[in-house]
Amino acid sequence: MPVTIQQIISQVKKDDPKINTDIIRLAYDFAREAHNGQTRRRGEPYIQHCLQTALTLAEIKAEIDVIVAGLLHDIPEDTNLTLKDIEKNFGKKVAFLVEGITKVGKIKYRGVERYVESLKKMFIATAADIRVILIKFADRLHNLETLEALPPKKQLRIAQESMEIYVPIAGLLGIWYLKHKMENLCFKYLFPEEYKKLEFKYEFEKKLENEKFVERTTNFLTPKLKEENIEFEIKGRFKSLYSIFLKMQRKDRKFSEIYDVFALRVITENIADCYKIIGIIHSLWKPKSHRFKDYIAVPKPNGYRALHTTVFGPNGKITEFQVLTRKMYDESLFGIAAHWYYKDKSAQLKRQPRWIKDILDIMQQSQKGDEFVSAAKLGVFKNRIFVFTPKGDVFDLPEGATPIDFAYAVHTEIGNKCTGVLINDIMSPLNTELKSGDLVEVITSKARIKPGKDWLKLAKTQRARAKIKQALKEGQQGALRRLIGWK
Ligand code: MN
Numbered sequence: 001m002p003v004t005i006q007q008i009i010s011q012v013k014k015d016d017p018k019i020n021t022d023i024i025r026l027a028y029d030f031a032r033e034a035h036n037g038q039t040r041r042r043g044e045p046y047i048q049h050c051l052q053t054a055l056t057l058a059e060i061k062a063e064i065d066v067i068v069a070g071l072l073h074d075i076p077e078d079t080n081l082t083l084k085d086i087e088k089n090f091g092k093k094v095a096f097l098v099e100g101i102t103k104v105g106k107i108k109y110r111g112v113e114r115y116v117e118s119l120k121k122m123f124i125a126t127a128a129d130i131r132v133i134l135i136k137f138a139d140r141l142h143n144l145e146t147l148e149a150l151p152p153k154k155q156l157r158i159a160q161e162s163m164e165i166y167v168p169i170a171g172l173l174g175i176w177y178l179k180h181k182m183e184n185l186c187f188k189y190l191f192p193e194e195y196k197k198l199e200f201k202y203e204f205e206k207k208l209e210n211e212k213f214v215e216r217t218t219n220f221l222t223p224k225l226k227e228e229n230i231e232f233e234i235k236g237r238f239k240s241l242y243s244i245f246l247k248m249q250r251k252d253r254k255f256s257e258i259y260d261v262f263a264l265r266v267i268t269e270n271i272a273d274c275y276k277i278i279g280i281i282h283s284l285w286k287p288k289s290h291r292f293k294d295y296i297a298v299p300k301p302n303g304y305r306a307l308h309t310t311v312f313g314p315n316g317k318i319t320e321f322q323v324l325t326r327k328m329y330d331e332s333l334f335g336i337a338a339h340w341y342y343k344d345k346s347a348q349l350k351r352q353p354r355w356i357k358d359i360l361d362i363m364q365q366s367q368k369g370d371e372f373v374s375a376a377k378l379g380v381f382k383n384r385i386f387v388f389t390p391k392g393d394v395f396d397l398p399e400g401a402t403p404i405d406f407a408y409a410v411h412t413e414i415g416n417k418c419t420g421v422l423i424n425d426i427m428s429p430l431n432t433e434l435k436s437g438d439l440v441e442v443i444t445s446k447a448r449i450k451p452g453k454d455w456l457k458l459a460k461t462q463r464a465r466a467k468i469k470q471a472l473k474e475g476q477q478g479a480l481r482r483l484i485g486w487k
Pocket of ligand 1: 049073074139
């Protein structure tokens with residue numbers, strides 16, 4: 001279904017009816033003009049990709065600048081217009097975001113599994129801002145949704161890259177909404193047989209049984225909650241296909257043996273109502289013993305909060321209810337994106353890994369003023385760069401590192417025998433400062449016996465300096481030995 005700009009605007013206004021959305025419309029006109037005449041593989045106008053990306057961002061409640069950057073994200077790479085044009089029309093902040101997306105887009109996954117961790121760090125470091133990551137996820141989601149238009153080899157590469165890099169990062173940031181969508185799509189391309197089988201069963205069970213069950217239970221529960229004047233909304237929550245697949249594998253179970261395929265979610269306004277609702281549920285259906293979990297009093301380590309209970313529900317069917325506030329619900333779906341939307345530091349943030357907290361702090365600071373660009377650097381990976389070997393291995397070096405540091409990071413002998421370097425296929429001086437994403441190839445020669453004397457000045461890492469000193473010393477001793485006739 002083609003997306004319209006009006007849909008995006010309505011989505012934004014849902015959360016804030018009075019918000020001015022003129023800039024979104026301007027960005028749309030700008031992007032449509034820039035991509036005029038371009039089509040995606042399936043033949044649809046290119047602007048659809050921009051609209052889909054922006055709609056996803058609106059759904060996760062991203063702020064207006066992020067949605068604008070989502071509309072403009074492919075302009076510098078794919079059209080005649082430049083980042084300068086974007087900055088002139090939409091300001092520094094939007095241009096900064098678009099620049100980030102362009103940079104992240106250049107990171108290539110070369111299927112080397114042991115470097116996945118470095119790639120993840122590199123992805124985050126290159127993005128330099130959580131908003132860039134959100135846009136990149138939205139962009140990738142639409143690319144995954146339209147993956148069938150690509151040749152099989154490319155499908156597999158993109159699915160694998162997404163599963164190993166994008167999906168885990170989305171999980172770390174708690175953006176489950178995008179994580180589940182992305183991993184289900186990747187699953188389809190990485191395990192097509194298993195996917196097809198499971199999808200059939202899942203759809204069958206979901207459509208024929210659970211949806212009706214959700215509806216009946218909702219109809220039954222609604223008047224009881226209304227009597228108590230509780231504001232609420234009930235939703236069926238279905239486990240993602242990929243999580244079912246993982247659970248079946250982990251526990252060696254059949255699909256029919258997975259019981260928590262769905263739960264009922266009751267979303268309400270405040271915490272007091274959450275407990276009231278649990279009381280009502282327990283008065284209607286007998287709770288299964290020891291199955292009540294209070295993740296509001298004691299949140300899960302990832303910060304998740306809700307009340308869970310399993311009851312012998314309608315028709316004796318064992319049913320899980322999850323009761324939570326609107327804010328908890330948004331946080332459970334949008335993770336870091338929601339924290340930022342609610343703009344507060346709730347107690348649960350303290351439970352996040354250190355680097356996520358750093359990101360959040362930076363986000364909050366950058367909300368305050370125009371120190372945007374400088375504040376937007378991520379504390380954790382600050383001052384690190386990530387460079388590739390021709391084979392696709394990733395090395396993580398300090399900012400300012402030179403090819404000498406890189407050569408010694410790869411191997412001492414590569415360092416000692418280094419005579420030159422190709423950076424992105426261009427012969428470059430050994431004092432060149434490397435940048436994140438550079439592809440570095442060291443040229444070595446057997447004829448070289450020891451490091452250059454000035455290399456100590458070029459080396460920024462401890463490792464390279466120590467190795468150079470050692471090699472120079474040995475070189476001297478060797479020369480001395482040769483001089484006095486020792487071998
Ligand atoms: Mn794109």
